[in-house]
Amino acid sequence: MIHKGRLSTLAGAFVVARRDFVAILWSRSFIFFLLGPLFPLFVGAMAGSIGAHVENAVDTPQIGLMMAGEDIDAMLTARHALEPALRDDLPDLVVVARLHPGEKPDPRAALADKSINGGNLSAIISGTAKAPVLTGTPGRLAAWQGAVSLIAARATGHGPDVLPDVALAPTATSTAAQAHNRVLTAQGGQTLLFLLTMLLAGMVLSNLMEEKGNKVIEILAAAIPMESVFFGKLFAMLAISFVGIGVWAVSGATLSMAGWVHIPELVTPAVGWPLFIALGVAYFAMAYLVLGSIFLAIGSMANSVREIQTLNMPVTMGQLMVFFFASYAMARPGSAIEIAAMVVPFSSPFAMLARAAMQEGLWPHLAALGWQALWVAIFVRGGAALFRKRVMKSGPQGTGQKRGLIAALMGKK
Amino acid sequence: MLSNDWAIEARGLVKRFDGFTAVDGVDLSVPQGAIYGILGPNGAGKTTTLRMLQGIIDPDSGGRRILGADRPHDVAHRIGYLPEERGLYPTMKTYEAIAFMGALRGLPLAEGRRRGKAMMEEHGLSYAIDRQIRQLSKGMAQQVQILGTLVHQPDLVIFDEPFSGLDALNQGKLEKMIRALAAGGTTVIFSTHVIAHAERLCDEVAIIAGGRVPFAGPVDVARDRIPAQVRLETRHADGPWRAALPADARHEGALWSFPLPDTGVEPLLRALIEGEAGILSLSIERAGLHDAFVAIAGEAAARALGQPTQEEAA
Numbered sequence: 001m002i003h004k005g006r007l008s009t010l011a012g013a014f015v016v017a018r019r020d021f022v023a024i025l026w027s028r029s030f031i032f033f034l035l036g037p038l039f040p041l042f043v044g045a046m047a048g049s050i051g052a053h054v055e056n057a058v059d060t061p062q063i064g065l066m067m068a069g070e071d072i073d074a075m076l077t078a079r080h081a082l083e084p085a086l087r088d089d090l091p092d093l094v095v096v097a098r099l100h101p102g103e104k105p106d107p108r109a110a111l112a113d114k115s116i117n118g119g120n121l122s123a124i125i126s127g128t129a130k131a132p133v134l135t136g137t138p139g140r141l142a143a144w145q146g147a148v149s150l151i152a153a154r155a156t157g158h159g160p161d162v163l164p165d166v167a168l169a170p171t172a173t174s175t176a177a178q179a180h181n182r183v184l185t186a187q188g189g190q191t192l193l194f195l196l197t198m199l200l201a202g203m204v205l206s207n208l209m210e211e212k213g214n215k216v217i218e219i220l221a222a223a224i225p226m227e228s229v230f231f232g233k234l235f236a237m238l239a240i241s242f243v244g245i246g247v248w249a250v251s252g253a254t255l256s257m258a259g260w261v262h263i264p265e266l267v268t269p270a271v272g273w274p275l276f277i278a279l280g281v282a283y284f285a286m287a288y289l290v291l292g293s294i295f296l297a298i299g300s301m302a303n304s305v306r307e308i309q310t311l312n313m314p315v316t317m318g319q320l321m322v323f324f325f326a327s328y329a330m331a332r333p334g335s336a337i338e339i340a341a342m343v344v345p346f347s348s349p350f351a352m353l354a355r356a357a358m359q360e361g362l363w364p365h366l367a368a369l370g371w372q373a374l375w376v377a378i379f380v381r382g383g384a385a386l387f388r389k390r391v392m393k394s395g396p397q398g399t400g401q402k403r404g405l406i407a408a409l410m411g412k413k
Numbered sequence: 414m415l416s417n418d419w420a421i422e423a424r425g426l427v428k429r430f431d432g433f434t435a436v437d438g439v440d441l442s443v444p445q446g447a448i449y450g451i452l453g454p455n456g457a458g459k460t461t462t463l464r465m466l467q468g469i470i471d472p473d474s475g476g477r478r479i480l481g482a483d484r485p486h487d488v489a490h491r492i493g494y495l496p497e498e499r500g501l502y503p504t505m506k507t508y509e510a511i512a513f514m515g516a517l518r519g520l521p522l523a524e525g526r527r528r529g530k531a532m533m534e535e536h537g538l539s540y541a542i543d544r545q546i547r548q549l550s551k552g553m554a555q556q557v558q559i560l561g562t563l564v565h566q567p568d569l570v571i572f573d574e575p576f577s578g579l580d581a582l583n584q585g586k587l588e589k590m591i592r593a594l595a596a597g598g599t600t601v602i603f604s605t606h607v608i609a610h611a612e613r614l615c616d617e618v619a620i621i622a623g624g625r626v627p628f629a630g631p632v633d634v635a636r637d638r639i640p641a642q643v644r645l646e647t648r649h650a651d652g653p654w655r656a657a658l659p660a661d662a663r664h665e666g667a668l669w670s671f672p673l674p675d676t677g678v679e680p681l682l683r684a685l686i687e688g689e690a691g692i693l694s695l696s697i698e699r700a701g702l703h704d705a706f707v708a709i710a711g712e713a714a715a716r717a718l719g720q721p722t723q724e725e726a727a
Contacts, residue, residue: 006490007519015516023502215500221469222494223517225486388471 009231012224016232017239020207024240029206033244036199062117063144064096064124066105071129071155072098078154085163090147096124107135129155181267186330186357189269189280190350194323197287200241201315204292207233208299209308217300226384230300234292234380238285269357271365279356279365286372287349291319293376297383318346326350333358342368345375420445420569420600421466425475428461435461437624438475443602443617448595450611451604452706453621459604460497462621463573467494480569490519493567497574497604499558503547507557508533510546514561525564532560536586552579559587563594570594572603576610588614612702620706622713632702639700639708640672643681646693654688657681673697 007015024030065072072095079093094117096110107124110116123136125148132152134141153159211217211233220229255261269276295315302308329341329351341351352368421443428436436458443449453459465472468485480488501510511532512525520528533542538556546554555578562570572591576584591601591614605611611618612632619629628635646668647654662671674681678697685692 006487007517012517015513019502019513023504027504214502215496215498216502217500218464218469218496218498219494219500219514220517222464222467222492222496223489223514385471388469 007224007228009225009228012228013231013235015224016220016229017236020233020236021239024203024207024236025243029203030240030244033199033203033240034247037195037248061091061122061140061144062094062120063091063148064094064107064110064117064121066097066107066110066124066126067099067128067132068101069098074129074155075125075151078151078159082151082154082159082163086147086150090151091122091144093125093151094121096121107133111135182270182358183330185267185269185276186354187327189276189353189357190323190326190330193280193284193287193350193353194319196241196245196284197291198316198319199244200237200288201291201295201319202312203240204233204237204295205299205308205311205315207237208296208302209305212299212302212305212308221387226300226387227380230293230296230380230383233296234289234376237292238288241284241288270360271356271362275362276356280353282365282369283349283353286369286376287346289376290345290349290372290379293379293383297379297386300383300387322346323350326354330354330358343371345372348372418445419443419478420447421449421477421479421602423462423466423475423477426462426465426472426477427474428458428465428470428472434624436465436472439621439624439626441466441619441626441629443600446595446598446600447616448591448614449600449602450615450618451602451621452606452608452611452618453604454606454710457621457710458624459606459621460573463494463571463602463604467492467571488569490565491568493518493562493565493570495559495562495570495572495575497577499551499555499578501546501554501558501561503545505546506542507538507544507546507549508542510557511561511564514558515564518565518567520565528564529560532564533557536560552583555579556583559590567599569600569602572601574605575603576605576607584610608701608703608706618702620709620713622710623717625713625717627713628705628709635705635709636700636702639705641700642698643669643671643673643678644694644696644698645669645671645685645690646695647685648691648693649689652689654685654690657684657688667693 065075067075076093076095079090083090096116097105099105105124105126107126110124111121113119123134123140123144125132125134127133129152132148134145134148136144150159217229252261271279295311298311299308302311325344326341326347327350329335329338329347332338338351341347342355348368349372352365356365419442421441423439423441426436426439427434439458439462441451441462451459451462461470464470466477466479466485467489476483477485479485480491482488485492502513505513508526508529511529512520512522515525515528516522530542533539536556538553538560541549541553541557546557549557559572559575562572575587579587588610591603594601603610603614615632617629617631618635619626620635628638648667650667658669659671659674662669664670682695685695
């Protein structure tokens with residue numbers, strides 16, 4: 001008789017994790033998991049392309065001229081002379097009407113007329129070059145008032161005749177630029193972390209649905225502590241996510257080397273790239289474990305697959321709230337909000353990753369990882385205790401009582 | 414105070430769900446090496462009791478000791494459990510499912526696979542070794558799960574309604590398997606609402622009704638709770654001998670049946686002969702476990718409802 005003896009909590013978790021890992025790796029849901037990032041990228045690319053097209057079509061500023069012929073010629077000549085020095089700071093000028101002597105222009109009617117310049121006029125300059133009148137919406141007026149004034153000054157001979165060349169001496173960075181770019185790196189890190197945990201949360205819920213459907217949960221609960229079951233499931237999914245990240249990283253690097261995709265350059269984070277990546281992996285693991293342990297605890301108390309499915313929406317909303325909270329806190333370094341984001345276990349991984357991008361120092365991260373691990377343990381222990389206390393009813397139950405997940409969560413006896 | 418002399422000992426187990434008391438002070442003592450039946454109607458609290466004994470769920474109050482351990486998971490590697498709701502991973506191969514169940518109980522996976530294949534061959538299931546669980550019939554999947562329950566050679570096996578879902582042939586095979594386990598020193602405890610299995614197999618039973626245990630002990634003692642039944646056939650329909658019959662005697666024509674009087678059969682026989690009954694046949698039938706179960710569970714249900722039992726009414 002071979003008796004290896006009682007399985008420890010970790011050994012039991014390993015048995016569950018090994019089974020889940022192999023099963024998920026060979027399942028169709030893993031294919032969808034691998035393809036998951038393609039959908040937001042595709043949607044993002046489509047939205048970007050459409051947005052750029054719309055911007056080009058609508059936002060290229062064109063200002064109409066409704067002036068006497070000599071004023072129009074003077075304005076166009078002045079703009080042409082200023083263009084080499086000011087480039088994009090000048091609006092395009094389009095002739096709408098050369099006015100005959102005594103003719104009164106109607107700029108408002110011209111702006112409302114869609115047949116003029118294809119309906120693409122931001123504003124209308126009327127009056128004379130000496131006393132130009134700019135007609136348009138308040139936003140447009142504020143944007144182009146200075147440029148129109150400069151062109152008119154030049155047209156009437158009051159502007160600078162010569163614009164000296166300015167020699168350019170570019171530098172790699174400045175303190176202001178570095179701070180700004182590190183914010184971009186932090187935002188990028190947080191967004192990646194959020195997308196990964198969101199993908200994984202869906203996988204955890206799918207896995208729970210499978211477990212509820214095939215009724216293996218009682219065999220697991222009888223053989224090993226529920227903590228082992230929870231940890232096993234969490235670690236299996238974490239390992240799966242690392243496989244997925246590996247596949248995405250290799251694919252991305254291959255496509256980048258082939259020149260098919262452009263990976264945006266981010267400024268070096270405050271702790272340096274190697275440590276930032278290592279912390280990113282650790283915080284991703286913690287963000288997932290904290291969230292996943294809560295999902296498992298709640299999901300295991302659900303009485304049916306439908307109850308678990310109804311969790312999807314609040315789960316996604318909850319993740320979004322955490323992400324927004326951490327993003328909001330990132331922009332307020334040193335504030336009570338930032339400290340709260342670092343302390344609250346759900347937002348802590350996001351907030352700390354942003355900190356790694358913007359501030360140096362390793363010890364705060366080690367402390368944060370320990371703090372987050374503590375909460376994972378608390379959530380798993382709490383979930384297991386709730387499961388043993390309130391789940392696995394059989395036979396008839398009380399009538400007229402709230403049952404299932406809601407009753408369990410409310411502590412209804 | 415719980416002792417180590419029993420495979421399972423429980424005192425005052427209580428479990429409530431949503432205001433409903435599923436188990437209400439259950440006491441159990443299962444001897445080592447016994448075949449022990451937990452009998453009860455559907456919803457009596459059998460499954461909840463078995464789950465509490467194994468630590469799947471926590472009791473609200475009361476204590477239990479299993480194989481000498483206060484914490485059931487400390488001896489999980491010595492226990493095999495077949496739940497009432499059968500569960501296997503549908504895409505797993507049969508021998509892998511057996512090995513996985515063994516691995517959960519501490520058996521190395523490779524050894525579990527080897528034993529799984531051997532057990533399937535031994536039980537005439539070799540043709541299904543490479544099949545996935547989803548390719549099996551419900552009964553076959555249940556057989557695979559039973560083998561998974563036993564693959565780590567446990568000292569205590571707990572079956573929850575093991576016969577449901579099996580055809581008559583496989584029910585017989587399972588009974589044989591249970592006897593073989595007990596002969597090898599394994600304690601077997603199973604729940605059922607089909608009394609015939611318990612009567613054929615069990616050394617002792619506990620009857621659960623309404624979350625309580627109105628009887629626990631040897632099967633013979635349970636049967637003795639019901640007086641033996643006398644079946645009497647007489648030549649004469651009436652006569653002085655009728656005075657010897659108890660008041661609650663029932664008859665169909667010349668065939669009488671009534672509980673054996675406390676004074677025994679000899680005074681009854683003497684009275685019948687002296688009263689010139691013309692005895693054609695007389696037999697004394699000991700009560701079956703089914704009768705005992707109906708009577709005991711019925712009394713418990715009546716008490717729970719605050720009604721007088723048959724005995725009290727009489």
